Amino acid sequence: MTSNNEKPNADDLINVNNTVILTNLPEGQKVKLRDGSVAEVTANPRDGGWIFIKFIESPDDPSLVGTEDMAFAADVVGLVD
Amino acid sequence: MVSIIHSRGDRSLRDLVNLDEGLIAREIYVNEAIYQQELEQIFARAWLFIGHESQIPNPGDFVISRMGEEEIIVVRDRKNQIHAFLNTCRHRGMKVCRYDEGNTLVFTCPFHGWSYDTDGRLVGVPYYKAAYHDELDKSQWGLHEVAQLSNYYGSLWATWDKKAPSFEDYLGVYAPTVRWCFESSGGEDNGVELFTPATKWHIPTNWKFPGFSFDGDSAHGAMTHRSVNVAAIGPQGELDGGGRGGIQAPFPKEPFEMMLPELGHGGHNHMYELPGTPEYANTWQTEPPEVDEYYKAQREKKQAKYKGTYLHAGNGGTALVWPNVNIQPHRILIWHPHGVGVTESWRQYPVDRDAPQVVKDAQRRYMMRYGGPTGLTESDDMENWNYAFPASLGTIAQRLPYNFQMGLGHAHTDERMEGMTFNYRIAEENQRARLRRWIEFMEAPSWDEIFPVNPKKNTERK
Numbered sequence: 001m002t003s004n005n006e007k008p009n010a011d012d013l014i015n016v017n018n019t020v021i022l023t024n025l026p027e028g029q030k031v032k033l034r035d036g037s038v039a040e041v042t043a044n045p046r047d048g049g050w051i052f053i054k055f056i057e058s059p060d061d062p063s064l065v066g067t068e069d070m071a072f073a074a075d076v077v078g079l080v081d
Numbered sequence: 082m083v084s085i086i087h088s089r090g091d092r093s094l095r096d097l098v099n100l101d102e103g104l105i106a107r108e109i110y111v112n113e114a115i116y117q118q119e120l121e122q123i124f125a126r127a128w129l130f131i132g133h134e135s136q137i138p139n140p141g142d143f144v145i146s147r148m149g150e151e152e153i154i155v156v157r158d159r160k161n162q163i164h165a166f167l168n169t170c171r172h173r174g175m176k177v178c179r180y181d182e183g184n185t186l187v188f189t190c191p192f193h194g195w196s197y198d199t200d201g202r203l204v205g206v207p208y209y210k211a212a213y214h215d216e217l218d219k220s221q222w223g224l225h226e227v228a229q230l231s232n233y234y235g236s237l238w239a240t241w242d243k244k245a246p247s248f249e250d251y252l253g254v255y256a257p258t259v260r261w262c263f264e265s266s267g268g269e270d271n272g273v274e275l276f277t278p279a280t281k282w283h284i285p286t287n288w289k290f291p292g293f294s295f296d297g298d299s300a301h302g303a304m305t306h307r308s309v310n311v312a313a314i315g316p317q318g319e320l321d322g323g324g325r326g327g328i329q330a331p332f333p334k335e336p337f338e339m340m341l342p343e344l345g346h347g348g349h350n351h352m353y354e355l356p357g358t359p360e361y362a363n364t365w366q367t368e369p370p371e372v373d374e375y376y377k378a379q380r381e382k383k384q385a386k387y388k389g390t391y392l393h394a395g396n397g398g399t400a401l402v403w404p405n406v407n408i409q410p411h412r413i414l415i416w417h418p419h420g421v422g423v424t425e426s427w428r429q430y431p432v433d434r435d436a437p438q439v440v441k442d443a444q445r446r447y448m449m450r451y452g453g454p455t456g457l458t459e460s461d462d463m464e465n466w467n468y469a470f471p472a473s474l475g476t477i478a479q480r481l482p483y484n485f486q487m488g489l490g491h492a493h494t495d496e497r498m499e500g501m502t503f504n505y506r507i508a509e510e511n512q513r514a515r516l517r518r519w520i521e522f523m524e525a526p527s528w529d530e531i532f533p534v535n536p537k538k539n540t541e542r543k
Contacts, residue, residue: 047189050196050205070187072194072207 013079020076023048030080033071035060038080042068049073085118085526098520100513103486107473109519110287116421123404123522124149126242128251130406130415131155131165133263134235135274135434136182141199144182147417147425148239153227154178154188155237158199163232165239166201166224177224181278188224197224234263235271244528253534254500255346258400262408265433267382273431275413276445280428280453288405288424289519290466292416296348296401296409297511299338300487305465309457316447318367325451325458332359336506338488339498343534345403345518347511352497356389368443375440379433393498401511403518411444412452422470428453485509485516 012024020031022044029041031053037060039053053071058064094115097106109115131146132155143156145168152168154177168176170190177188177197187204189196196205201224206217227239231248236259238248249256265272284291294301306325313323321328333354340347361380365372399409407414411432417425430452432444452459472478488508495503504510525531 043186045186045189045196047185047187047191047196049189049191049194049207050187052186070196070205072205074207 010079018078020073020079022051022073022076025051030056031071031076032078032080034075034077037064039069039071051076085122085524094523095520098516099482100485100517100520103484103489103509103513104482105485105516106482107479110289110470111421111474111479113421115523116287116418118523120149120418122525123519124418126240126245126522126528127404128229128231128238128240128245128248128402129404130236130402130413131230131239132237133273133275133429133431134163134232134237136277137163139184141184141186142182143178143185143188143199145178145180147415147427148227148241150418150420152176153239154224156199160200162200163230163237164199164201165227165230165237166197167226169225170195171203171222171224195222201226234260235273236263242528246528246532250532251344252346252402253341253344254498255341255344255400255402258348258350259402259408262400262410263431265379265435266376267379267433268386269382272434274434276430276432276441276448282426282454283419284424284426284463284467285422286424286463286466286470287422288416288418290469291414291424291426291462292401292405292407293512293515294466295407295414295416295462296399297338297509297515299349299507300509301462301465305461306458309461312457314450314457316365316367316443317363320366327364328362330360330362338504338506338508338510339501340504340511340514341500342502342514342517345515346401347514348400348407349506349511350393350399352495353392356387356391358384358387358392360384365443368446369439371437371439372443375436391497393501401515403515404522411448414452422474424466426454485513489513 008024008026012021014020023046025041025044027041027043031039031041033039037055038057039055041051042054043052050070050072052068054068055064055066097109129148131148131153132144136144137155137157140157140159140161143154146153146155154166154168157163168178170177170192172190172195173192175190175192177190187196187198194207195203198204203219203222206213206219209215209217227241228243229240229245231238233248245251252259263273264270309325313319315323315325315327317328334351335354336349336351338347339350361377363373399407401407405416411430413429413431415427417427419425430448432441450456488504488510492502492504492510502510521531
C-alpha cells in the first residue's frame with residue numbers, strides 16, 4: 001500500500017494481468033481509458049472503484065480535453081508513462 | 082406506512098397505558114407488533130440526536146450514527162455543509178459506508194460501484210453510457226437525506242419527517258436546558274467536543290427500560306447504586322463522603338423532577354433560589370492540581386456570565402430529550418432500538434473543547450470508571466434492565482401491570498419556571514410524562530395531532 005506522499009513502484013500500480021490497481025494511483029498519474037482517451041488523476045478516493053480525472057487527450061470527443069470527470073475502474077485500461 | 086394499531090383484541094392501545102392510575106401494561110415493553118409500530122410512529126418522526134459537529138470538523142469528514150434501527154452517515158460536504166444520509170445505496174441497498182468514521186471524497190458502493198458525493202448526489206454510475214444509455218436521471222437517485230437537520234449549539238439532531246416542528250419548537254421551554262448542556266464549563270456556547278470514538282454495545286432489554294428510566298427514576302439510586310457510592314468512584318476519591326459525583330459547594334436550591342408532559346422531555350433538575358451559580362469546590366483530588374485550577378477558573382467565568390440571572394432546570398441536572406437521548410454534564414446516553422428485546426446503547430462524552438490535555442485526560446478517566454459498559458454505575462443499571470425484560474415476557478407476568486404511581490396526583494407548576502411541570506425530586510412524574518408522549522405518538526396519524534401542544538394541559542393535570 002502506498003500513501004499520497006510516496007512515489008509508488010510500477011508493480012504497485014498494475015498487476016501481472018495488466019489490471020490497474022486503482023487504489024494506488026497517485027495524483028498526477030496519467031491513465032489510458034477504454035475509449036482511447038488519456039487522462040490525469042486529479043484525486044483518488046481510494047475506494048477501488050473510481051478516480052477523479054482531467055482529460056488530456058480524447059480522440060473521439062476533443063471537447064472533453066481539459067474537463068474533469070470520474071472514471072470507473074473497468075474503464076481504466078492502462079497506465080501512460 | 083404501517084397501519085396504526087388502535088386496539089389489540091378487546092383492548093385499545095391506550096388501555097395499556099393507564100396514566101390516571103399509574104398502571105402500565107408490560108406488553109408495551111415486550112410486544113413485537115408494538116415495537117414495530119414504535120419504529121414507524123416514533124423513530125421515523127421524532128427529532129433524534131445524531132452527533133456533534135466536533136466529530137466532523139473538516140470537509141469530507143464523516144461519522145456513522147443511527148436513527149432508530151437504521152444507520153446514517155453524518156458528513157460535512159466539501160462546501161462545509163453538514164448532511165445526514167441513510168447508509169444504503171439507492172441501487173440495490175448495500176451500505177455505501179462501512180467505516181465508523183473517516184474522511185472521504187465520495188461514498189462508493191462496493192456492490193456495483195454507484196458513487197455519491199459528500200453532498201449526497203449520485204455522481205458515478207458504472208457503464209452509464211454503455212448500459213444505461215445516458216437515460217438514468219442521476220439527480221433522482223442520490224442518497225436519501227433526512228427531512229430536517231438542526232445544528233443546535235454544536236449538537237446535531239435530525240428527523241425523517243418534513244412536517245415535524247423546528248427543533249427549537251420541539252424542545253419547547255426545555256430549549257435553554259439543552260443549550261446549557263452544550264456549553265463549556267465556563268459558560269461558552271458551543272464550547273464542548275466529544276471524545277472519540279463513541280462507546281457502543283448491545284444490552285438485552287427493550288429500549289424504553291433505559292430510555293424512560295434514565296433521568297426519570299431517582300428512586301433507584303439509593304438501592305441500585307449503593308455499592309458504587311461505597312466504592313467512591315468520584316473524582317474526589319473518598320473525600321467528603323466519596324460520592325460518585327463531584328463535590329458541590331453549598332448553594333440554596335431545591336431539587337425537583339421537572340418535565341414537559343406535552344412534549345415528553347424532562348430530567349432531575351434544580352431550582353436555584355439565588356441568582357447566579359455556586360462557588361467552585363475543589364473536587365479533583367485524585368488528579369493533578371491543574372485540573373482543579375482549570376475548573377475553578379471556568380467557574381469564575383460562568384459566574385460572571387450568569388451574575389444576577391436565575392438559572393433553572395438544567396443547571397446541575399440532567400435532561401432527557403424525547404424519545405431516546407439523555408444529556409448530562411459529562412455524558413450523552415443514546416438508547417437505540419435494535420429489536421424488541423435488544424437496545425444498542427451509545428455513550429458519547431463531552432469535554433471542554435479548549436481545555437488543556439491534563440483536564441481532558443482526567444475527565445476521560447472519570448467517565449471510564451463511571452459510565453459505559455465497563456463503568457461501575459451503568460453496570461448496576463444494566464443488571465436491572467436486562468433482568469426486568471425477560472421477567473416481563475411470561476404469560477403470567479404479562480397479566481401484571483407495572484406500577485408507575487409514585488407521586489401520582491402531586492404534580493404542580495411553579496411561576497418561576499413557566500411551562501414546566503414539577504414533582505418531588507423522587508417521583509415517577511418524568512416517566513409518566515414519557516409514557517404520555519409515547520401513547521400520543523403511537524396513536525397520532527401525523528404531527529398535526531401532536532403539535533402544537535396546549536401548555537395549559539399542564540395545570541389541568543392532577
